[in-house]
Structures are given as C-alpha cells and as structure tokens.
Amino acid sequence: MASAVTDSNNDLERVREISKMANEYGSEFVNKFYTTLDNKRHELGKYYADDAKIIWNGNEIDIQNRQNFQVELADCTHSIECFDVHPIFNDFNQTGHYMILVSVSGSVKYKGHEPKLFYQNFILKAIETKWKIASDCYRFAE
C-alpha cells in the first residue's frame, strides 16, 4: 500500500518535472523556429532530423527536397498567437527518452494577401544532445 502511494506521488512529480523541461525547450523552439522560417530559411536544416516527416498543406515533402521546398516558398511572416507543449513519455514512444509534442496556431501574411489562419504541429526528438524535428505538419485553415 505504502509503495503504491509513493509510486503515484513519484508519477505526479515525474509528470511535473518532465513537462516543465518540455515547456522550457518547446517555447524556445517556437521562438527560434519561426524567426528562422521568416528570415533565414536556408538555416532551417539544423532543426530537422535526417529522417523527419514533413507535411505541408496535405502534401508530404521528402526530406531530400525539404531545403528546395522551403527556400522557394513565397516570402511570408508568421505571427504566433497560440502554442502548447507536452512531453510524450518514453513509456509510450519507447525510444529511451521522452519526446516533445508542440502545437501552434497563428496567422501568416503573404505579400498582397490577407493574413491566413494556420495550424502546425511538431514532434521533437533528442538526438545526442540536441532536439531535432522528427515530424512537422502544417495546414492553412481555409
């Protein structure tokens, strides 16, 4: 009985501690990623894992074509209006480390167009000492 209570307390503490770490990195990621996306697209490569899955408005972009695709996208400016971060526990992903789930919503402005509502979600995984994008999924809400 005593050990069950201890376990569940540990669980709660563990959730608290891991979510705190995930929030800290997740918010740093959101700030940096969109600054790079809007201003320095040729540097986006450093955020992606070599086998990342990328979906843009319903189209899968092969990781080999990522750079061309992103650099050639029309210039735009993202305003991040909403985001949230969770850890995905190792018990579930079974990779030996927790992952980070990020969802974002905001508006994106293309030259000569009204701002568009967009949603995006990411899964980040730890590779050696760095967090990298394992999954990036983007949609205009239209």
Next chain:
Amino acid sequence: ENGYKPFSLSFQSHCKLKCLDQNVFDLIVNFLQQYFNCYDSNREELLAAYHKSALFSLSLNVNSQASFSNQKFGSYFKDSRNQIYVTGNEKLFKLLHSGNLDIVSFLSKMPKTEHDSSSFKLDSCFFLPNMISFSITGLLKEGEPDQKNRPLRSFQRVFVCVPTQTGQMSIVNEQYTISNPSKSQTKGKIEATTSEPMVPEVAPIDPVLAQISDP
C-alpha cells in the same frame, strides 16, 4: 434521430505518409469516425479512448489577426493553456489534464458540439513501431442544437496514440486548439450555401506550390 447530420470522414482531404501502411491509416480513419461521433453525442463514452496516463490540454487562439468573426469564448476560456499568455510552471501544470478520468470529465464540461466532417483535413504525421501521431483541422458548431446563433469555430486536434492489447488505439497525448474561423472558412459556411460553390482563396503564386495539388 438526434438532430446531428450523418458523420462521415470518407471523402475528405487526407494526407497519408507514403511509408505508412494503408491498413493503419484506415484504422485511424475508423478511430476518428467513432471518436467524433461520441464527442458530438456522448462524451462519457470516450473514457475508453484515452490511456490512464494520457495528457490533454486545450489552448485557445482567441484574437487571431486572421479570424473573421470575433465570437466570445464561454466559461472554458479560463482553461486555455496557450503558452503565449500562460506562464509559470504551477499554472501550466494545473492546466495539463492527466489520466482518462480527468480528461473525459473535463471534455464533458465543454460546450456541446456538432463537427462538420466535410471540413476535416486529416494528416498522419509520424509513426514509430509502437506509436502513431495524426492531426485534424476542421470546423465545428458550438452550443446546444436548438440554440440560436451557434458560434462556428475552427480547430486543430493533435493525437498521439499507442496500440492496446486488443488491437485498438489508445490516446496518450492530445493537444486541442480552438480559434475563430478565418474569412475563407466563414464564407464557405455562410455565403456559399445561398448561391455558387465556394471558390477557394487564391494561394500565393509560387513555382513550387503550382506543381502541388491538393490530394
């Protein structure tokens, strides 16, 4: 007859990752079909859909520059975990729902919904041998079916699932974002019903984009 339109995900704009097995994708579609049927009619039944250690949170994009309408959010406004506005570990932790009981009890208190399955766009985002994630964007009407002026909302739901021993899927993470819809979404629902079919807003002209068609 419960007043809800038949809910069907079968003809929508989906993106299946090329290397994802079609059977697994069909499983996701079936899962979501059941999930949203329950969500619109009897949310208590969703208890079985969530893992006992699942994490869930709601975040509201309240005043998007791209939103066309400015409908107020109800009492659930205070439950938003949007980290642009909510900071501090204690507060963030309080707004993170943990475990299927907590999650379903929270969802049951949210306003009634009617999802428009014709607006759904499903993406299978990522998978590992023992885990899969997918996301849905779309539109819903909020409030009781007989209520006048039910607000139209735009949403994204991101799910991470693991398989159960019986071959079902169990949600281990969910992030639910709600916004007021964009101009083109509002147009589609209000003006297009009266006359011509909706013409989608012109996407930015770009050589790369021009080659890509909606699936």
